Amino acid sequence: MTEPDAAFTVLIQPLGRTFEAPDSLTVLEAASFAGLRLPRSCRNGTCRTCLCKMTAGRVRYQIEWPGVSAEEKAEGYILPCVAIAESDLVIEVSGVQQI
Numbered sequence: 001m002t003e004p005d006a007a008f009t010v011l012i013q014p015l016g017r018t019f020e021a022p023d024s025l026t027v028l029e030a031a032s033f034a035g036l037r038l039p040r041s042c043r044n045g046t047c048r049t050c051l052c053k054m055t056a057g058r059v060r061y062q063i064e065w066p067g068v069s070a071e072e073k074a075e076g077y078i079l080p081c082v083a084i085a086e087s088d089l090v091i092e093v094s095g096v097q098q099i
């Protein structure tokens with residue numbers, strides 16, 4: 001028997017919707033599984049289309065050099081296409097499509 005993935009809750013503001021983000025998925029992928037399409041393009045951490053502000057929580061990245069500067073990181077900006085939740089998150093994203 002395998003352990004279920006740890007999953008954290010992500011709250012999208014100002015939409016007010018939440019979804020579960022397991023350790024095995026990026027925040028972007030987890031949102032898709034919940035029927036929430038966040039802005040995206042490259043999905044590999046370079047184009048910055050998905051850049052959004054995280055007002056609470058902690059993430060780690062799948063890649064070594066995601067396209068977000070140290071200053072942006074310090075201000076809370078993340079790239080959800082390559083970020084994995086390490087705690088419950090609150091992110092600010094406009095233009096979310098509910099699919």
Ligand code: FES
Nearest residue numbers: 041043047048081
């Ligand atoms: S979709 Fe391109 S950086 Fe996230």
